[in-house]
Amino acid sequence: MYIGGDKTNAWRLDTMVFRNIILSHLSALSLQQALDLCNIYLENAYTTADRDISLVLCHEAKVALSQAKSADKKYSTHFKNTGYQSLRDGVATAYIDLGKLLEKQGYLDEAQTIYKKAEKWG
Numbered sequence: 001m002y003i004g005g006d007k008t009n010a011w012r013l014d015t016m017v018f019r020n021i022i023l024s025h026l027s028a029l030s031l032q033q034a035l036d037l038c039n040i041y042l043e044n045a046y047t048t049a050d051r052d053i054s055l056v057l058c059h060e061a062k063v064a065l066s067q068a069k070s071a072d073k074k075y076s077t078h079f080k081n082t083g084y085q086s087l088r089d090g091v092a093t094a095y096i097d098l099g100k101l102l103e104k105q106g107y108l109d110e111a112q113t114i115y116k117k118a119e120k121w122g
Helices: 007-027 031-047 051-074 082-104 108-121
Strands: none
Touching: 031 051, 031 082, 051 082, 082 108
């Protein structure tokens, strides 16, 4: 969409609208949804032959995991049952998988940081 024929302003407007949709959508994810989204990114990161795409997918998986952390804080104590613990275990496993991917690509320090986060969830 161009405003007054100015492509720069149109790009800014589109970017702002898109950014608001993405940010508001991610912040509304439940713990299960954030884990599911992360797993989609990780599955694709494992299967792609393109290293650059794999790294982008790893980044997106990490963003989804940060949404899991936000969603976890929203859980009230009466929802924290055995199903809740299995979700936490799933997040821990996702962190481990992300660490393995990073390690495989030579990002050893980053992988160690991710493994520490897995320990907090497991």
